[in-house]
Amino acid sequence: MKELFLLxxxxxxxxxxxxxxxxxxxxxxxxxxxxxNKWATEDEIMNYYAIxxxxxxxxxxxxxxxxxxxxxxxxGGIFATLGVVFPSVVIIVIIAALISNFSSISYVQYAFSGxxxxxxxxxxDAVIKFIKSGVKDKITFLIFFVSLILALIFDVSSIYxxxxxxxxxxxxxxxxxx
Numbered sequence: 001m002k003e004l005f006l007l008x009x010x011x012x013x014x015x016x017x018x019x020x021x022x023x024x025x026x027x028x029x030x031x032x033x034x035x036x037n038k039w040a041t042e043d044e045i046m047n048y049y050a051i052x053x054x055x056x057x058x059x060x061x062x063x064x065x066x067x068x069x070x071x072x073x074x075x076g077g078i079f080a081t082l083g084v085v086f087p088s089v090v091i092i093v094i095i096a097a098l099i100s101n102f103s104s105i106s107y108v109q110y111a112f113s114g115x116x117x118x119x120x121x122x123x124x125d126a127v128i129k130f131i132k133s134g135v136k137d138k139i140t141f142l143i144f145f146v147s148l149i150l151a152l153i154f155d156v157s158s159i160y161x162x163x164x165x166x167x168x169x170x171x172x173x174x175x176x177x178x
Contacts, residue, residue, distance in 0.1 A: 011064045
């Protein structure tokens, strides 16, 4: 039971102290899940993120569910998921009750602008870390580059990019064994 509450606690902490969604949570998930508690490896977290990106729902919630499930089965998945969602629900309820009173104040608008900039830096940092751990050779660089072009120029859905990466990775990996 203690481990279930630890899952809830750490994912609630992640949910409370990160702004900007799932990608902004990656550095804190890596610190808490991979480095501190060793509940998953960095590669596993990247896999959870990739799967979470192309499945319905929020990436952070999907990742929390995967980590919790890996650690303590279905109950672990539920506790981790509730943990990551709980702070957002509480904060949203409070903000919803107060936002109309404060949204026109210039300091509040400036604060939200500052938050957006800080979150952009966190997302950029997460992207760089993904690239460093995912692009390991010429083949993975080629997959990365083609995916980048397809996403930026042709606006291809992330689902197709992930599925294409899975297919190419499996084909190239299998071919490399032979």
